[in-house]
Amino acid sequence: MDVYGAIKERRSIRRFEKREIPDDAVGRLIEALLWAPSAGNLQSRKFYFVKDAALKRRLASEALGQRFMEDAPIVMVACADEKSAAKRYGQRGAGLYCVQDASISVMCLMLAARELGIGSVWVGAFNEEGVSRVLGLPAGLRPVAIVPMGFPAESPKAPKRVSPEEAVIFL
Amino acid sequence: MDVYGAIKERRSIRRFEKREIPDDAVGRLIEALLWAPSAGNLQSRKFYFVKDAALKRRLASEALGQRFMEDAPIVMVACADEKSAAKRYGQRGAGLYCVQDASISVMCLMLAARELGIGSVWVGAFNEEGVSRVLGLPAGLRPVAIVPMGFPAESPKAPKRVSPEEAVIFL
Numbered sequence: 001m002d003v004y005g006a007i008k009e010r011r012s013i014r015r016f017e018k019r020e021i022p023d024d025a026v027g028r029l030i031e032a033l034l035w036a037p038s039a040g041n042l043q044s045r046k047f048y049f050v051k052d053a054a055l056k057r058r059l060a061s062e063a064l065g066q067r068f069m070e071d072a073p074i075v076m077v078a079c080a081d082e083k084s085a086a087k088r089y090g091q092r093g094a095g096l097y098c099v100q101d102a103s104i105s106v107m108c109l110m111l112a113a114r115e116l117g118i119g120s121v122w123v124g125a126f127n128e129e130g131v132s133r134v135l136g137l138p139a140g141l142r143p144v145a146i147v148p149m150g151f152p153a154e155s156p157k158a159p160k161r162v163s164p165e166e167a168v169i170f171l
Numbered sequence: 172m173d174v175y176g177a178i179k180e181r182r183s184i185r186r187f188e189k190r191e192i193p194d195d196a197v198g199r200l201i202e203a204l205l206w207a208p209s210a211g212n213l214q215s216r217k218f219y220f221v222k223d224a225a226l227k228r229r230l231a232s233e234a235l236g237q238r239f240m241e242d243a244p245i246v247m248v249a250c251a252d253e254k255s256a257a258k259r260y261g262q263r264g265a266g267l268y269c270v271q272d273a274s275i276s277v278m279c280l281m282l283a284a285r286e287l288g289i290g291s292v293w294v295g296a297f298n299e300e301g302v303s304r305v306l307g308l309p310a311g312l313r314p315v316a317i318v319p320m321g322f323p324a325e326s327p328k329a330p331k332r333v334s335p336e337e338a339v340i341f342l
Contacts, residue, residue: 002174002286003172003177003283003285003286004199004202004283004286007207007279007282008202008206010208012208027335028175030335031335032178033338033339034332035181035332037293039293039295043332043333046338046340047339048339048340050342051341055342096270096295097295099267100295103270104274104277106275107207107278107279110208111174112174112175112178114174115173122210124210124263124267124268124271135342144267144271161205164202167201167214167216167217167218168201169217169218171221171222171306
């Protein structure tokens with residue numbers, strides 16, 4: 001699948017088939033996470049792949065009770081490594097760069113997933129402290145996105161996008 | 172070009188050929204920006220495509236004097252629309268979601284660019300107030316990434332990545 005097609009055809013998937021994601025696909029998704037660029041190539045980010053049912057349930061509870069997450073075979077939590085980024089880049093590293101680095105990894109994963117026929121959705125509404133507690137995150141790791149994923153059991157329509165004229169300014 | 176290949180073969184490009192990026196390619200890059208997902212589909216982001224030589228020079232000055240930027244035919248500045256995100260999501264919207272939304276748009280653009288043979292690089296080290304002044308940004312738009320782009324005049328080696336074991340935790 002070409003890049004442009006994956007970008008345009010990716011949808012947010014919230015209903016999943018029961019089957020697992022094969023290990024080789026998981027390996028490829030991990031490669032996609034790792035190969036996203038990062039500030040100073042510090043790669044100030046960690047990724048939690050949660051398969052445990054009880055943990056998925058607790059994560060859903062910390063995410064406004066979005067129960068659909070429990071049905072995803074994998075719930076991935078992307079974390080910004082503030083400590084690593086701060087060491088080289090101070091507050092700008094901890095407050096911005098590592099958040100961006102973890103986030104763009106997620107984007108790469110979502111596109112690589114689309115190519116493999118795997119659906120995913122970005123969940124941003126969650127209690128950071130609660131998620132940190134559920135995962136037992138060490139201090140300095142900040143969860144910045146939760147991504148339930150699995151084979152799609154729905155094919156939603158594309159939500160509308162703004163026009164280029166609304167979003168782009170030429171100077 | 173497949174998604175996985177684009178992710179793994181994308182490099183940060185800081186030397187550019189003199190030729191312009193054709194308009195149809197620019198159109199495709201803009202589509203890539205627009206089709207990235209966003210919190211609540213609010214699309215709280217704006218993109219400045221700077222071709223003006225004097226403005227590029229001033230942007231480079233606000234980015235620690237990274238002069239190579241001036242040789243890129245286009246310097247794109249991605250901005251988070253804090254006002255739009257805050258309206259629906261309050262502080263979490265303004266401080267996190269719109270920064271992520273603008274950032275993952277940039278990731279989509281970089282991969283779509285790679286597919287078109289266009290090189291780019293993420294510049295994060297810049298003075299936000301200075302860049303806002305140069306572009307005349309309205310209040311509430313925060314520049315979060317500068318992306319010089321053009322046809323590559325170099326083919327740098329891939330910087331090393333951490334191993335999956337260092338970055339991924341299974342639970």
